[in-house]
Amino acid sequence: MGKIKTLFFFYALFIPIIGFGQDKTEDPGARIWSHLDGRKIKAGIVNVIEKNVILRAPNGKSGPVALAKLSKEDQEYIAKWIQNNTRPEGFGEPDTIIEITTLKGEMKYNKPVITVYPGKKIKLILRNQDDMHHNLAITRPGKGKDMKVAQEAWKLGADGFAKHWIPKHPDLLFASKMADPHSSSTLYFTAPKRTGKYPYVCTLPGHAQVMRGTMIVSKEINPLSELTFTLFKGSWKKIPDWNKIEPSATDHVPSGKFDLSCTKEKDSFGIVFRGNIEVPKSGDYVFTVSSDDGSRLLIDRKIVIDHDGIHGDTAKSGKVKLEKGSHHIEVQYFEGGGEESLYVGWRIPGSKKEIPLSLNRRPSGGNSPSGQLLVAENEARIYRNFIQGAGSRAIGVGYPGGLNLAYDANNMRIAMLWLGDFIDAKRHWNGRGQGYQPPAGESVINGPPGVPFATINDSKEPWPDSLVRKENAQLPPVKGGYIFNGYRLTGQERIPTFRYTFGALSIEDIPSPQGSFESSEFSFKRILKISGDPVKNLYFRAASGQSIELTDDDTYLIDDSTALNFKLEGKPVIREIGGKKELLIPIKFSNDSAMFEQTIRWQ
Structure with a gap:
């Protein structure tokens, strides 16, 4: 190979230097480049700009080199690099740029979790230092699904390298081209509009078992990155000097947030x-830590909150002035015995809302505005x-796990869903004449107004917008209308099933929570x-809004705030009427009965 000289010496002797500078782009790795004279x-x-390639030496200095002065092998390498990193025509400027680096010799990505905003244009640079x-x-x-895609890639066999080990598979959304050792490959894509967890893997043979991560599509962009945890075993009454203790484990945090799980x-x-x-943005930030037992929060290695010692789940806050940009954050925690919990949140300048930085939410502790918060435990x-x-x-229903609903017995509909705290009962504790009580939680989803079922004989026929039954429950229903028959409670968690009739039809509405508010799903x-x-021509109105969009995974997005999926005979119908869109479910009977399933998710 000959003696390897420094980049500066090489430039100075053989190639005119347009100008050196400190490029902020992370070095994707190094390879041996050959001048025409050997x-x-x-x-x-x-980067490659016109007839020059921008190279960076291990000392961080970078500068342009004329392509014509490099060997044929180098020029072929650059041509391939351009092919793997060129932005698709018409893509436009990306909204977000993400860099993921492979860890040399470890078969891992340096970022096991990335977060993107729904529908945004993403430029993802895979820098291969392996x-x-x-x-x-x-x-x-x-x-x-990630392993299914990888296993399909392995079937490519001898054609794998030519196809970058990217198979044709219905579960594959986006894929980069294969990055050579000490090179890079850039993937341009538009993030899915449906929120959720999207796995990513390396599909080369045998890599997917360990080389994987998760892209979280969320409207709450996680400000944390490259979060790791170090675990220690021992018994303490206050936070010890961790440097004097041998750790038992160190790894990336799978959820990307402060998470004891x-x-x-x-x-x-x-x-x-x-x-x-x-x-x-620059300004004063308020951090909060709630823990059982001791905890401590540091920003840029300076203590902001010291909540040390043996104690129950209590909170403590601290303020710190921060400049815009990236800062180092550290949270220390120990658990003595009994219950264990850790919550971390922050409040940005000018906002009164506290944003969780931990996977779990801040415990309410019964601190509703009037102190009469109803809690669903078991x-x-x-x-x-x-x-x-x-x-x-x-009829309000608070479920264990922090998922709640309100059922409108006048219109036989689920009027609202919300997360977190259930409801404050003090307003109506001694009577019903004190007005209407709002939900105590957050992230309210409103159901479509009016009755749930109707016969629609023409696509332009409007949905009934008023009660089809008498307002007074003691009066008989209007002919062909609705009557509420109450609800029954089933199972250990006493889940209510709402029952009513519509004309001669008997209907049961069975909503049940899946997961909990503190989980990621x-x-x-x-x-x-x-x-x-x-x-005939019986429909259920599942949604009404300004925007209803069907994604490629059969998810219906309602006003970019709610995601609906269905299991049913036939297909939902989207129609526009009265300046709004409606999502209608055609009811298909079989042996005098019909049934369908709806899943409702927060966006």
């Missing part, structure tokens, strides 16, 4: 989280009263059962 340098490629080839493939959400330890352990936090909690947004005959599953003589 001399060599070691450098990494940064001695092996790698790629990055993003798949649809779902357990095992990354360890299975329950008592006598300590954990130190370290990572970076992206500060969106079974569903029912609250029948005047609820804002659900009417005078509302939660939704409502809703089963509707209809029995009676078949009715």
Whole structure:
């Protein structure tokens, strides 16, 4: 190979220097470059501009080199690099640029979690610093779908390298081209509009078992990055000097947030989280830590909150002035015995809303505005009263896990879903005449107004916009209209099934929560059962809004705030009427009955 000279010496002797500078782009690795006269340098490629390639030496200095002065092998390498990194025509400027680096000799990405905003244009640079080839493939959400894509790639066999080990598979969404050792490959794509967890893997043979990560599509962009945890075992009464203790484990945090579930330890352990936090603007930031037992929060290695010692789940806050940009964040925690918990949140300048930085949410501790917060612990909690947004005959249901709903018994509809705290009961504790009580939680989803079922004989026929039954529950229903038949509670959690009739049809509406508010995946599953003589042109109105969009995975996005999926006979119908869009479900009867399932997710 000959003697490897420094990049500066190589430039100075053989290539005119247009100008050196400090390029902020991370060095993608280094390879040996050859001058036409046989001399060599070691450098990494940064970019190609017109007839020059921008190279960077290991010392960080970078500058242009004329393509014509490099060997044929180098020029072929650059041509391939351009092919792997060129922006697609018509893509436009990306909204977000993400860099993921392979860890040399470890078969891992340096970022096991990335977060993107729904529908944004993403430029993802895969910088391969390993001695092996790698790629990055993003798949649809779902357990095992990433491995199915990888296994399909392995079937390519001898054609694998030519096809960059990217197979044709329905679960594959986006994939980079294969990055050579010490090179890079750039993937341009538009993030899915449906929120959720999208796995990514390297699909080269044998790599997917360990080389993987998760792209979280969320409207709440996680400001944390490269978050790791170090686990310690021991018993303490206050936070020890971690440098004097041998750690038992160190790894990336899978969720990308402060999360005790990354360890299975329950008592006598300590954990130190370290990572970076992206500060969106300069100003005073208020951080909060709630823990059982001791905790400490540091920004740029300076203590902001010291909540040390043995204590129950209590909170402590601290303020710090930060400049816009990336800052180092560290959270130290230890658990003595009994219950263990850790919550971390922050409040940005000019905002009164605290944003969780941990996977779990801040415990309410019963601190509702009036102190009469109803809590669902082991079974569903029912609250029948005047609820804002659900009417005078509302039935509120708080489920264990922090998912809640309000049912409108005047219109036989789920009026609202929300997350977190259930409802404050003090307003109606001694009577019903004190007005309407709003939900105590957050992230309210409003159901479509009016009745749920109607016969629609023409696409331009409007949906009934008023009650089809009498307002007074003691009066008989209007002919062909609705009557509410109450609800029954089933199972250990006493989940309510709402029952009513529509004309001669008997209907059961069975909503049930899936997951919990503190988990990363939660939704409502809703089963509707209809029995009676078949009715022609009968529809269920699942949604109404300004925007209803069908994605490529059969998800319906309502005003970019709610995601709906269905299991049913036939297909939902999107129609536009009265300046709004409606999502209608045609009811298909079989043996005098019909049934369909609806899943409702927060966006």
